[in-house]
Amino acid sequence: MSAIQHAEADTLERVRDLPPSAKLVAKVLEYNDTLTQSELADETLLPPRTVRYALNRLEDADVVESRFSFTDARKRLYTLDV
Numbered sequence: 001m002s003a004i005q006h007a008e009a010d011t012l013e014r015v016r017d018l019p020p021s022a023k024l025v026a027k028v029l030e031y032n033d034t035l036t037q038s039e040l041a042d043e044t045l046l047p048p049r050t051v052r053y054a055l056n057r058l059e060d061a062d063v064v065e066s067r068f069s070f071t072d073a074r075k076r077l078y079t080l081d082v
Helices: 003-015 020-031 037-044 048-060
Strands: 034-036 064-068 076-080
Touching: 003 020, 020 037, 020 048, 020 064, 020 076, 034 037, 037 048, 037 076, 048 064
Parallel strands: none
Antiparallel strands: 034 076, 064 076
């Protein structure tokens, strides 16, 4: 198994026991490098509050990294930590 495949398997393991909303957000981030919370809400069709909850659960599981946007410091950008 390559290092990338091992990292992906580790990420899947950490997501397995999370709520469905967190799994959906992780899957959307897998296909889109970096998104804001509002972009995630648009992509997943989930309410913003549910996306916020999912992101918190993913951050607690060390699956998602967040950073402030350089173009708008009020927004955070989320990426999947693979």
